Amino acid sequence: MRIRRLPDSLVNKIAAGEVVERPASVVKELVENALDAGAQIVRVELEDGGKILIRVSDDGAGMDREDVGVALQRHATSKIRAAADLIGVATFGFRGEALPAIASVSRFEIETATDDGDATRLRVAGGKIDPAEDIARQRGTTVTVRGLFYNTPARRKFLRATATETRAAIEAVTVLALTRPDVGFSLSNDGRELLGCPPASRLIERVRELWGAELADTLLAVSHRAGPLEVSGLVQRPAQARPAGRKGYVFVRGRPIRDPFILRAAEAGYRSTIAPGDRPSLLLFLDLPGDAVDVNVHPAKLEARFRDKFFVEKVVEEAVREALAPLEASASFAAPGQVSGMWFQGQTSLGSMPAGIPLELFGRDALTPDTRHQTPLLQVFNTYILFQTDQGVAIVDQHSAHERVLYEDVMRQLSGDGAPAQRLLLPLTLDFAPAELDAIEAHRELLERVGFEIEPFSGRSIVVHTAPNPHPRFEASRCLQELVADLAGGRFGGWQNRLERFAATYACRAAIKAGQGLESGEMRELIVRLLTATLPAHDVHGRPSMVQLPKEELERRFGRSTS
Ligand SMILES: Nc1ncnc2c1ncn2[C@@H]1O[C@H](COP(=O)(O)OP(=O)(O)O)[C@@H](O)[C@H]1O
Numbered sequence: 113m114r115i116r117r118l119p120d121s122l123v124n125k126i127a128a129g130e131v132v133e134r135p136a137s138v139v140k141e142l143v144e145n146a147l148d149a150g151a152q153i154v155r156v157e158l159e160d161g162g163k164i165l166i167r168v169s170d171d172g173a174g175m176d177r178e179d180v181g182v183a184l185q186r187h188a189t190s191k192i193r194a195a196a197d198l199i200g201v202a203t204f205g206f207r208g209e210a211l212p213a214i215a216s217v218s219r220f221e222i223e224t225a226t227d228d229g230d231a232t233r234l235r236v237a238g239g240k241i242d243p244a245e246d247i248a249r250q251r252g253t254t255v256t257v258r259g260l261f262y263n264t265p266a267r268r269k270f271l272r273a274t275a276t277e278t279r280a281a282i283e284a285v286t287v288l289a290l291t292r293p294d295v296g297f298s299l300s301n302d303g304r305e306l307l308g309c310p311p312a313s314r315l316i317e318r319v320r321e322l323w324g325a326e327l328a329d330t331l332l333a334v335s336h337r338a339g340p341l342e343v344s345g346l347v348q349r350p351a352q353a354r355p356a357g358r359k360g361y362v363f364v365r366g367r368p369i370r371d372p373f374i375l376r377a378a379e380a381g382y383r384s385t386i387a388p389g390d391r392p393s394l395l396l397f398l399d400l401p402g403d404a405v406d407v408n409v410h411p412a413k414l415e416a417r418f419r420d421k422f423f424v425e426k427v428v429e430e431a432v433r434e435a436l437a438p439l440e441a442s443a444s445f446a447a448p449g450q451v452s453g454m455w456f457q458g459q460t461s462l463g464s465m466p467a468g469i470p471l472e473l474f475g476r477d478a479l480t481p482d483t484r485h486q487t488p489l490l491q492v493f494n495t496y497i498l499f500q501t502d503q504g505v506a507i508v509d510q511h512s513a514h515e516r517v518l519y520e521d522v523m524r525q526l527s528g529d530g531a532p533a534q535r536l537l538l539p540l541t542l543d544f545a546p547a548e549l550d551a552i553e554a555h556r557e558l559l560e561r562v563g564f565e566i567e568p569f570s571g572r573s574i575v576v577h578t579a580p581n582p583h584p585r586f587e588a589s590r591c592l593q594e595l596v597a598d599l600a601g602g603r604f605g606g607w608q609n610r611l612e613r614f615a616a617t618y619a620c621r622a623a624i625k626a627g628q629g630l631e632s633g634e635m636r637e638l639i640v641r642l643l644t645a646t647l648p649a650h651d652v653h654g655r656p657s658m659v660q661l662p663k664e665e666l667e668r669r670f671g672r673s674t675s
């Protein structure tokens with residue numbers, strides 16, 4: 113395709129602004145051009161973090177002599193012709209600005225060759241293009257940028273330390289490497305290889321090359337479609353989310369986009385399975401028709417505008433929820449190889465039940481603990497409940513499990529009819545501190561919905577007429593006191609949604625405590641309710657509520673291993 117100058121009417125429609133801020137932005141633009149040219153291998157070399165030299169080489173289609181001259185003019189591009197082409201543009205570039213912008217602030221050289229054997233070198237210094245030279249080279253293009261901002265000292269001053277600029281350049285390549293696992297990428301600084309990933313067939317392999325198996329093994333695939341929108345990618349298992357260092361990337365129609373709202377929507381998909389403050393790693397690829405999103409809203413193409421943003425956010429949340437659901441409901445215990453050395457995995461991917469158990473052992477319908485499966489349940493340390501599943505031994509933390517069950521109940525009650533409450537024969541009278549009385553007042557309606565009917569009495573006292581009855585050993589006054597103290601003290605502050613926060617606080621305080629002896633019927637009821645919960649494997653703090661000791665691990669330990 114020929115490169116042509118865009119007509120002014122179209123130039124004016126293109127988001128304007130500065131594209132060259134630092135070496136990393138040069139790297140980004142040149143690597144994008146390489147990808148647009150169909151490169152299979154892209155190599156980036158830096159000297160002094162790009163401050164002395166940036167060189168990007170590719171094995172793409174190259175340009176013939178006539179085209180390369182045009183490419184250096186402002187607003188010259190081969191990628192669009194008319195305004196209509198902006199809709200659904202599939203290349204990274206479309207503005208025709210990068211090459212001239214870079215060439216105007218550096219000592220610029222481009223060497224390029226096409227399949228026809230046309231091979232050219234052009235040099236630009238201070239905005240002046242030297243006559244083209246013949247060279248010998250293979251198909252592809254190499255752009256060398258020396259002395260970035262040498263002629264604009266004020267901007268050169270803003271360049272940061274070598275390490276900082278290098279890191280930014282690595283990040284620029286990393287993001288693009290995620291969009292094209294099939295393309296090989298490498299980056300070096302001062303001759304030292306800092307990033308290298310060979311062509312791969314799948315995103316997860318690319319992630320492993322870029323960040324290592326440690327992160328890659330914590331990720332689950334997402335694949336969800338709703339109407340015109342397809343969401344795919346990788347999301348982190350809840351138990352492995354951490355407060356710092358997460359990777360969060362959004363790609364729209366194959367382009368990296370900064371969109372905190374989409375990341376937030378994805379986090380909402382985790383609901384209460386991660387602790388407030390923990391941030392899961394997320395790599396989300398959104399695919400939708402070109403006319404449903406405008407990519408021409410930011411000069412460096414870092415933002416996109418959706419026609420229906422709420423729909424997109426809703427579907428992203430659904431997609432994440434769906435990806436996590438099998439983890440919760442069925443098997444995804446670590447593969448035998450991963451458990452070696454540990455007899456069970458504490459807070460890891462184990463936080464889920466083996467395949468089929470929830471449905472087969474304790475079928476979701478017609479569940480009556482007394483009449484169905486009499487799998488023996490064993491309570492140990494008055495805290496954990498053990499039982500056999502067809503894949504191993506499950507160990508449930510009674511408090512965490514009950515917390516999960518109550519949380520889900522309460523979320524339903526808060527949005528529905530409210531909880532069945534018990535009228536107390538003798539109303540309770542309780543005293544509270546002023547801040548706690550404020551918290552009661554602020555949460556009066558929610559308290560009532562979970563079953564606490566409260567009336568101010570006198571001074572610092574209130575009267576409680578009804579109370580919920582989540583289990584036979586429930587102590588209404590203690591629960592209410594703890595709950596109100598939490599609400600007043602701002603604990604559980606990480607929860608964004610007020611209802612969820614209230615529900616989590618209530619669930620934590622109302623649940624059976626550790627150290628409480630349980631009768632077998634109570635245990636059975638708890639296990640049945642847990643296994644029929646939507647997200648059984650995690651408590652409301654994001655910790656696991658069950659772990660499993662896989663049967664193979666027992667076999668290995670006792671030397672019964674068949675493999
Ligand atoms: N590495 C490359 N290989 C082949 N063609 C290239 C390469 N880099 C740039 N070009 C050509 O030069 C044109 C101008 O590039 P650029 O200024 O980045 O604008 P844009 O990418 O927005 O079109 C491109 O449209 C493309 O035709």
Ligand SMILES: [Mg+2]
Nearest residue numbers: 141145205210
């Ligand atoms: Mg470009």
